[in-house]
Amino acid sequence: MKPADLIWMNGEFVAWEDAKVHVLTHALHYGTGVFEGMRCYDSEIGPAVFRHRDHLTRLGRSAELYYMPTPYDVETLRAATLELIGRNGLRSCYVRPIMFRGYGQMGLNPLDAPVDVSIAVWEWGAYLGDEGKQTGIRTKVSSWRRISPQSLIPAAKASGQYLNSVLAKIESTKAGYEEAILLDDHGHVCEGSGENIFVVWEGRIITPPPAASILDGITRKSAIQIATDLGFEVIERDIARAELYTADEVYMTGTAAELVPVREVDDHTIGDGTPGEVTRAVQSAFEDALHGRSERYREWLDPVPTRAAAKVA
Numbered sequence: 557m558k559p560a561d562l563i564w565m566n567g568e569f570v571a572w573e574d575a576k577v578h579v580l581t582h583a584l585h586y587g588t589g590v591f592e593g594m595r596c597y598d599s600e601i602g603p604a605v606f607r608h609r610d611h612l613t614r615l616g617r618s619a620e621l622y623y624m625p626t627p628y629d630v631e632t633l634r635a636a637t638l639e640l641i642g643r644n645g646l647r648s649c650y651v652r653p654i655m656f657r658g659y660g661q662m663g664l665n666p667l668d669a670p671v672d673v674s675i676a677v678w679e680w681g682a683y684l685g686d687e688g689k690q691t692g693i694r695t696k697v698s699s700w701r702r703i704s705p706q707s708l709i710p711a712a713k714a715s716g717q718y719l720n721s722v723l724a725k726i727e728s729t730k731a732g733y734e735e736a737i738l739l740d741d742h743g744h745v746c747e748g749s750g751e752n753i754f755v756v757w758e759g760r761i762i763t764p765p766p767a768a769s770i771l772d773g774i775t776r777k778s779a780i781q782i783a784t785d786l787g788f789e790v791i792e793r794d795i796a797r798a799e800l801y802t803a804d805e806v807y808m809t810g811t812a813a814e815l816v817p818v819r820e821v822d823d824h825t826i827g828d829g830t831p832g833e834v835t836r837a838v839q840s841a842f843e844d845a846l847h848g849r850s851e852r853y854r855e856w857l858d859p860v861p862t863r864a865a866a867k868v869a
């Protein structure tokens with residue numbers, strides 16, 4: 557990770573190396589944090605955060621689901637993020653806001669622990685690699701099931717929940733694959749360790765519905781909108797594991813990974829082993845949206861104000 561100069565912590569801009577917490581921070585022990593992953597792109601209209609308010613709204617929803625009062629509203633966090641990007645002189649970066657139960661109370665009841673908030677930004681290339689985005693990735697269905705809605709809250713983006721993704725990621729990495737695909741507790745295809753999943757069958761696009769224990773991804777929503785606008789039929793329904801193997805095309809979406817074609821699942825080649833036509837069409841329109849090349853999706857970009865952008869070298 558390439559450090560930036562500044563991090564925003566509880567309303568202050570502090571030096572990267574000073575952004576520290578106590579070892580008895582509640583979230584460190586019990587996973588009581590909620591977070592977001594966003595990206596700022598060096599777009600046609602200058603540095604701009606993709607679907608900024610949508611991500612911060614989801615952050616607030618995740619906090620509420622874990623009974624965490626939010627010390628800052630969406631507009632305050634939004635302004636802080638834009639200023640932070642400007643002050644760090646970054647034109648494109650990953651953005652990680654986190655709200656977590658801090659220091660002062662141990663034990664499982666977090667309600668008396670303070671809530672701390674920080675926002676970090678850093679330069680981060682394609683999560684699954686540039687080559688992965690071009691030629692597709694190799695994936696493996698995990699032996700770990702995606703967290704059940706009967707035990708946790710799949711729709712929340714909460715720190716502790718990610719131990720599930722971490723186990724799946726380690727398993728797939730050790731086995732030599734680039735990403736894991738998790739099934740839900742009914743055995744249906746759910747999502748990747750940090751991405752949603754889409755399958756293409758005879759020109760139609762199929763993806764698991766929000767009720768299928770997925771994180772309702774903001775990239776997923778954008779990719780559905782783009783595919784629909786391109787004239788494709790998008791169907792939300794349960795997907796059986798073997799449908800992955802016989803699909804014409806498979807792709808995954810997420811803020812960190814962006815839109816990534818899948819070329820293999822469990823050593824079955826998808827299509828002819830290269831990204832298919834539908835994947836390419838949606839990916840290309842999505843990249844245009846991210847970089848402000850598409851008038852139609854400009855409203856998804858939240859530009860870093862000129863004053864802050866002026867600090868960008």
Ligand SMILES: Cc1ncc(COP(=O)(O)O)c(C=O)c1O
Pocket residue numbers: 593721747748749750751752770771772773774775776809810811812
């Ligand atoms: C488990 C999981 N599913 C899906 C996604 C994709 O969500 P988004 O497109 O909002 O980044 C992510 C990434 O945040 C994730 O961690």
